[in-house]
């Protein structure tokens with residue numbers, strides 16, 4: 001990280017600690033960060049035990065956190081409703097709270113459910129991850145709590161275990177049946193690398209060097225700012241369809257269908273399920289192809305892989321929408337090397353791989369195409385592979401004290 005980016009991070013963490021002081025009084029024990037993510041390739045594969053290749057974004061959710069000895073959990077977010085939600089940890093259970101608080105409360109519940117000795121805390125969040133844009137602000141929120149609690153309560157859990165806890169919170173507490181990819185990306189990604197994830201064995205993930213800038217490339221995220229309502233139920237239905245197809249094929253998961261057996265499987269399966277299976281099997285192959293291209297130092301070769309992935313999501317998985325299709329075609333028309341929708345589908349964001357320096361031109365073309373089609377202007381972000389969840393302040397962790405004692409206070413700014 002450049003010294004100026006480091007300075008920006010430090011100032012942001014200090015601001016969030018100051019806000020904590022205004023909200024709760026006193027100082028937080030620390031400030032932690034967890035990023036949003038974009039998935040380069042490998043969409044809707046994680047819940048099929050398959051492969052994915054996400055990167056963490058520079059956009060992060062910060063949490064200023066302080067352990068409490070009385071077993072109460074207090075939650076406040078700069079992006080919330082302005083109120084403090086207060087819950088006793090001992091009474092946490094799915095359904096105990098609603099709204100945004102179910103994501104962080106769910107993490108504390110999932111830690112306790114897994115037998116970890118956790119108590120209460122005061123938590124204040126502030127995020128630069130856009131919400132509902134397919135960039136996983138929900139995972140960033142959960143993973144920020146997971147890493148903060150890991151230190152506040154001296155748990156020392158490995159990254160994939162924290163990701164599993166955060167996923168459990170999203171599944172059981174927030175009621176979203178997502179796979180492990182979002183949380184693994186937020187916790188385990190490293191700067192200048194993509195995370196090669198095998199969802200069957202997340203603990204064996206690998207970092208694949210992805211030196212975007214060094215290879216003269218850029219990555220543009222185009223947030224279409226649409227989220228079609230059919231999203232949630234449709235996600236569960238797609239997942240159920242994949243599980244049904246695997247059962248019909250006598251496989252533990254679609255990941256276990258070798259590409260060579262795909263044609264026969266497509267003949268055997270009901271018409272409604274065959275395209276889902278074709279997407280998952282070809283998408284897993286695209287992840288492996290992307291990893292080998294990155295390892296060969298040819299990141300530009302990802303372009304056609306991304307575009308093929310979009311066609312598969314549009315034609316086989318059928319989860320694109322007019323806005324994502326238009327963002328992809330306009331980006332490609334403006335010279336992007338490849339583009340595809342990313343995230344759950346039915347709206348959200350598109351990523352475009354391009355030659356460095358062409359972000360403005362490609363973004364302007366997509367914006368003009370949206371205008372001509374009568375859509376709201378998209379939001380545009382140039383991104384690069386950033387670090388996963390981490391402590392921001394104090395930079396040197398104090399030795400974790402046994403729960404529920406408190407670690408060293410955050411040094412407040414004096415001016």
Ligand code: ADP
Nearest residue numbers: 077079100127131132133134135136137138141
């Ligand atoms: P995505 O994860 O793609 O951004 P989701 O619908 O999964 O979209 O999660 C968005 C939800 O997560 C928001 O509606 C809100 O409830 C919650 N959320 C995310 N970040 C924050 C935040 N910083 N403060 C409060 N709530 C947040």
Ligand code: MG
Nearest residue numbers: 136137138139
């Ligand atoms: Mg989400």
